[in-house]
Amino acid sequence: MKDELNLLKKDKARLKELQYLVEMEEWITEEYEANYERLRLEGGHALSPEVKRQGLLQVLMYFRKMREVAETVTETEVKLTLPEQTSPKGNKFTIEGVVDIIREKDSTTMYDVKTHDADYVKANKEDYIDQLNVYTHIWQNLRNETLNGTAIIATQFPRTLKKAIDADEEEKLIRELEKWNPVIPIPFSQEKVEDTINKFACVVDRIENREFHPPSVDELQERIKGTKQRFATRVCRNCDARFSCDAYREYAQKSSSFSGGFAQYINDLGNSDEVENFTNTNAFETPPPNDINDLI
Template structure:
């Protein structure tokens, strides 16, 4: 009898857990659609149904994988500010960032959420170390609070998961979800904080001085660590200024990227996924609400 009661309690707990997950994912979808329409009305940009679907699945899979962290976050979207900085050329600027904080027992961890993939983050950790070091400096020295660790959460799921999702293969999906580790621990050190702030300051001076020197041709041809893409493909083809860039024009001339000549080059609309999204959005999206107040 006791064994039977125990099984019943376990079944009830399992059912309750399943109902909780269903309700959470329904809530996520509802909020996603509301936020999407609000952003679409504010920015005037829409997504094709497929891209919109992928965005929703990215959030749902993130919740499934990161549920433990998501449910233990003690402070969300904490704004960190380093004000009144002075650049070498006398320009004033402020460094700002938004992070999530988890306090557990005697430890405090700072998480910075990125829409990047984990392989890219792991291969380019130094790009994130400087940023998190500044956040750590603000947290520990300006806010006077303890910090025990920092990490990046890379929410973009791997291509293998996307393939399993497209194939509706639950077994493969489970296997790939087990392999996926979107949390990348980032070491922090206060030794180079001043150097990092100086780097920010130099960028500010370049912007204020209208100095926008493009990367070299060699840089455009280099493969980006953690990817199979060249810098020109991953970065330049998403830049609206690429057709007035000497380096990009030279890259187009010395590579086989534009075998069709000048016509193909000038008609290039950028990343193929972006072009498909733009085309599908205009072709298949039905007119949504035109007044943002309808969503409030």
């Protein structure tokens, strides 16, 4: 009898847990839709149904995988500001960032959520170290609060996990979720903060002086660390200014894929998935509200 009661308690606990997960995912979906409509109305930009679906899946999978982190975040979207900075050429600028904070007993960890893939983050850690070093400097020196660790949460799916989601195979999905590790610890060093701020300052000077020099054709052809893609594919194909860029034009003319001359070059809207998403944007959706007040 005692064993049966224990089993009954376990079944009830499991049922309660499943009910909680269902309710949370329903809430996440509703909030995602509401936030999307607010951003669409405020910014005037829409997403195709597939791109929107992929965004929601990233949020849902993040909750499933990172539930412990998600439920223990004590401060979300904390705005960090380093004001009144001056560049070498006298330009004033401010560095700002947004992070999530988790406090557990005597430990505080800073998380920066990125829509990048984990392999790319691991292969290009220096880029993230520079950014988080500045955030750490702001947190510890300007806010006078101790920080015990920093990490990037890379929400983009590994290819194997994406295949499991698309195949809708629950067992395979569970296995791939277990293998997926989107949290990448990032070491921080206060010694590098000054150099990082100086890098920002030099970029500000170049922007103010309108020095917009594209990378060379050789750089466009290089593979980006942590990916199998060339710089031109990963970066330039997502740049709206590529058609007026001398380096990209030269790269395209040398590419064997551009055999149709100028007409093919100017009509290149990206890979087939990007073209389909662009074409289908809003095509199959129910007309959304036209006034942001309708969402309140």
